[in-house]
Amino acid sequence: MPMRPAPWMVRTTALVVARTAVLGLLLGLSGCEKINKFITSRNGAAGGESSEGTEEPAPQAGPRLDCRDEGKLEVSLPLRNLGKRLNAQQIIVLDPFEEARVPFEGALLESLLDNVYGRRWRLKASLRLGMVGGQQTQIAVADITKYKAWLAWRRMDRPEFAVERRSAAGQLLQLAPLYLVWDSDADAAIRARGTWGWLPAVLSLDLSSSVGNPAALKPGPGTSEATLRGYAEYTTFCANCHTLYGVGGLGGPELGSPVPVSRWIGREWLRRWIDKPTAMRDRASMPPLPADIPDRARTIDDIVSFLDYAGEHPLAASATPTAAPTPSSAEP
Numbered sequence: 333m334p335m336r337p338a339p340w341m342v343r344t345t346a347l348v349v350a351r352t353a354v355l356g357l358l359l360g361l362s363g364c365e366k367i368n369k370f371i372t373s374r375n376g377a378a379g380g381e382s383s384e385g386t387e388e389p390a391p392q393a394g395p396r397l398d399c400r401d402e403g404k405l406e407v408s409l410p411l412r413n414l415g416k417r418l419n420a421q422q423i424i425v426l427d428p429f430e431e432a433r434v435p436f437e438g439a440l441l442e443s444l445l446d447n448v449y450g451r452r453w454r455l456k457a458s459l460r461l462g463m464v465g466g467q468q469t470q471i472a473v474a475d476i477t478k479y480k481a482w483l484a485w486r487r488m489d490r491p492e493f494a495v496e497r498r499s500a501a502g503q504l505l506q507l508a509p510l511y512l513v514w515d516s517d518a519d520a521a522i523r524a525r526g527t528w529g530w531l532p533a534v535l536s537l538d539l540s541s542s543v544g545n546p547a548a549l550k551p552g553p554g555t556s557e558a559t560l561r562g563y564a565e566y567t568t569f570c571a572n573c574h575t576l577y578g579v580g581g582l583g584g585p586e587l588g589s590p591v592p593v594s595r596w597i598g599r600e601w602l603r604r605w606i607d608k609p610t611a612m613r614d615r616a617s618m619p620p621l622p623a624d625i626p627d628r629a630r631t632i633d634d635i636v637s638f639l640d641y642a643g644e645h646p647l648a649a650s651a652t653p654t655a656a657p658t659p660s661s662a663e664p
């Protein structure tokens with residue numbers, strides 16, 4: 333399997349790292365009741381103990397990372413071998429939940445994807461990550477290649493695999509089995525996104541395609557500041573999952589054709605939906621706008637302004653041929 337040499341790793345030997353990775357994973361898992369429960373229900377044995385039982389553990393035992401391509405399962409990686417299979421690295425990142433620099437051990441997401449999918453993942457639009465509890469979120473493939481991201485399985489400075497949420501009076505956020513972290517030290521753009529893209533309790537990956545270039549959605553000249561900000565925020569937080577006039581990701585419904593959401597969902601309801609989908613619909617699978625992004629309330633207003641604008645200015649050449657934007661007859 334391809335093992336890319338990693339210059340920032342030269343100080344650790346792969347063997348030591350691989351062993352500590354397994355230990356770390358066990359420590360991390362035994363610290364989280366919810367995950368142990370999850371593992372129990374999946375394997376009939378608690379995660380931390382499954383290898384010590386009197387029965388010979390099945391070779392498949394233990395938590396696994398399911399890797400899919402457009403929903404189709406490709407490989408299910410045993411998490412305890414991740415450190416061996418991949419180049420385990422020690423990293424220190426500015427954690428946006430804890431608002432402090434935290435050392436983790438994990439593998440570069442790019443290497444993991446290369447390892448699982450070969451180079452073809454680079455042609456996809458987004459990577460959908462499934463979390464313990466069934467939540468899903470989607471990040472842009474362009475972000476993975478532009479910034480550095482890792483899937484971490486252990487915290488180096490504490491036995492517990494968790495971070496403290498500064499914004500919630502130090503409440504612990506459990507991270508096992510895998511935590512998606514970004515190179516926040518290197519990139520101001522990452523820091524400006526707050527907790528966006530920092531995903532705890534990751535269990536599965538799924539590659540997903542999208543259509544068109546979101547830049548096609550950019551409002552024309554003379555648009556208000558709020559709408560322009562909303563456009564940028566929409567492309568960051570929404571376009572990976574939604575198409576708008578056929579442009580964007582395929583993880584959620586189309587928001588423009590045939591009837592723009594701004595026309596059938598009032599501003600106030602759109603605001604509430606973006607803030608917390610489950611407040612409006614039981615079992616909604618869309619994630620709320622991340623809780624800790626800076627200027628969250630203003631961001632929601634901006635996005636709603638942009639959706640308003642987009643509703644009034646449909647893209648001429650819709651990429652969904654069966655759902656071309658309707659002409660002015662639909663005007664209220």
Ligand code: HEC
Pocket residue numbers: 468469470566569570571572573574583584585587593597602605606609615616617618619621635
């Ligand atoms: C992880 C994927 C994902 C992300 C990110 C996402 N959505 Fe959604 N969205 C969905 C899904 C899936 C639905 C369908 C309802 C459900 O299952 O929650 C949905 C439903 C909606 C709806 C209701 C559409 C309708 O007509 O019923 C609106 C409006 C919406 N999303 C807007 C947004 C906006 C604005 C953002 C960015 C702030 C966003 N979504 C981010 C997946 C996503």
